[in-house]
Amino acid sequence: MTATADPAAGGDGAGVPRRPRVVVIGAGHAGLEIARGLRREDVDVLVVDRHNYHTFQPLLYQVATAGLQPGDIAQPVRHILQRYRNVGFRLGEVVGVDLRARNLALADGTQEAYDWLVVAAGATTTFFGVPGADEFALPLKTLANAIEIRRRVLAAFEQADRARMATPGAAVPPGLTTVAVVGGGATGVETAGAFAELFDRVLVHDYPGLDFSQARVIVIEAGEGLLDAYRPHIGEYARRTLERRRVEFRFGAGVTRVDEHGVELSSGERLPAATVVWAAGVRAHPLGEILGVGVTRGGCVAVDDTLQVPGHPEVMVIGDLAGAAAPDGTLYPQVAQVAIQQGRLAARQIRRALRGLDPLPFRYRDLGNMATVGRNAAVLQTPGGRTLTGFIAWVGWLFVHVINLVGLRNRLQVMVSWLYNYLTYDRGPRLIFPPSPADGARKDPMQ
């Protein structure tokens, strides 16, 4: 497992040819494409991830709002890779990369040598240094995040109901039944729409004693409108649709502080909210800094148009962590389609190198954008700028997301859940889990 200087001509000390070893960091959309693209090549591929499952991030907001179960959008990486005989998996976290020795260090103290390294570690959340945000606001990037948001909202409703019962007639502390969503992009819009429906279609029946005029969903957006990746009338449509569903807005307002009772805005307004979802501020995974090469906007790794790290052609960075520039100089957006297409190209670069061919530049084929606003309502925009809103766009959104889910089982489960939710106006299991002492129950080691 020692690294060689020339991957294509790999061999060990005894001169016996050795299969080149490709290590892929991250089992997201980008990382899985590499494994698929190299499945028939004469290389050994090792995928390393901190989780033993691939998360389908576009549907995380549905787990956070109790529409789907966590396992519906997670697929074990080993299950996905089973069919590729030359691809292995390693559960662990990369804490160091020695570019000279071509070696990774993992958190458990072990090391992995590589001939090619493809870094697809993705993005994480930045709180822009807003005081209290990292402690009290909840990001929505991982399964654990989504489960914690669900738990926090439901536990706050229980607390409100407890307060109502303890002192009948008295007002429930404000904000307990409020969710503040920071960020009016696609994640913020989808999350707000799903919470509005959860409140008005489901929780209103779960908590008949609570005053649901106090159950608020508030989107806070520093810009002047929603969905700024789309044409302006699309953002307008989303805003009108959400407003009809009782979502409130604060535009042109930055968050200056988050604490356990809510948020403070740059306008001076204070919004009480037991749950603050942070759907703003994506930044590259810290692995970008660990690599010790040049970085661009938000900690992304500066790469050539071939996705290779300058000076290290055997290292590629792809997906949300890659700071690859389009021919016009702008960086590609941090979306799934870019990650998937870069994953395909990275696999192709290695296949070409094995055949002695030069790498190709990355060319992004924009397939357009889509987002749901809620039941029967979605928005869609083609690369050419054509747009569609409403029911047909919503059906299209459902279709595209079911197709892109990884695994037959997950597709079946999600379809059953969506059909059930649509027909009954009910949601999935609204579990307060794992239970926490703050929910009114002691931790009991006996059960």
Add this chain to the structure above:
Amino acid sequence: MTATADPAAGGDGAGVPRRPRVVVIGAGHAGLEIARGLRREDVDVLVVDRHNYHTFQPLLYQVATAGLQPGDIAQPVRHILQRYRNVGFRLGEVVGVDLRARNLALADGTQEAYDWLVVAAGATTTFFGVPGADEFALPLKTLANAIEIRRRVLAAFEQADRARMATPGAAVPPGLTTVAVVGGGATGVETAGAFAELFDRVLVHDYPGLDFSQARVIVIEAGEGLLDAYRPHIGEYARRTLERRRVEFRFGAGVTRVDEHGVELSSGERLPAATVVWAAGVRAHPLGEILGVGVTRGGCVAVDDTLQVPGHPEVMVIGDLAGAAAPDGTLYPQVAQVAIQQGRLAARQIRRALRGLDPLPFRYRDLGNMATVGRNAAVLQTPGGRTLTGFIAWVGWLFVHVINLVGLRNRLQVMVSWLYNYLTYDRGPRLIFPPSPADGARKDPMQ
């Protein structure tokens, strides 16, 4: 909310009639039956539980073995109670009962007054004082237990695979891919059968590099055979079936010690096992002792044949926590059917009291027993002692369990999962979740 001495004639200080208040502790099978049985009565019912969901315990072992998702067998209590207008829910843990003042104390410091109290807090696990068992053996009574068993087994397989890769050719530490199941009753048999299938049908493909002759499932039973609640040939059938599926047995052996590497038996044998499932030793919930009245076997509360606490006709204890004796003097078994039938009677006793009628004695209608041994194999025994084994019994088992699940959504999800598992030999999401530092990943607050 002050308690009155005579519930049937309840009223407040001003002489205005007040609806009697029934407090039910526990939202298990027994507790839910009370709510249902009182839904049309002129009483207020409050159900108190530590969790906001009802757990369908008979299928916990399928969550532990990655066959089902946690939410498939959990249903929010508020969702179940939505249709009963006079029934409320309170999330919290009861830490004290003042029988004289007719008042409960909850862990969060609040109190709840009652006119009738029905205690249905269920059972927990006892480790019989075996050294190390409470620290290292995993019970299977709650959703958190099941998820922890799943996490532990999968994390140990990852550890084994890591060890294999770190030193190729060297033997993997023994026990990493072994599950020891303590107890050969229905839970032990079902769990062992499900693990055997998980290993030989699923994980063998997830971990192609591991030696699966070392992936062992071992049932440890102090008695001489399996399923002692059934006729002897049923236990024999279960043993033969499991043996064909590579399950091993240690009969007549007690566990004398559990540590992080495995178990020690009274025979002196040491069995290395990374995961020890404790499917032996049910004991009543500690609430039985908190009541401060007489207890029987395993901490159960001694009650009259009417399920009432002697000297406190307004307090009933039902389900696994009840020490109710059959006419022949034996205590009823701690099974779902007894709990359900006692719940129905408890509701009826309150309905009768409201009409000035005397309580009735509990009469158990035994509906027989059934348990799965694995794919296409189950056992069934009627109260008359007639038995059935094999495929037909297995189909009967599936049918009975789907019917008894609470909620249409859960029934749909479980049917889809079972059909998928049966046809593909695959399982549900094998998530190592929540991730733990012991799994080789650092806790990272950023994601």
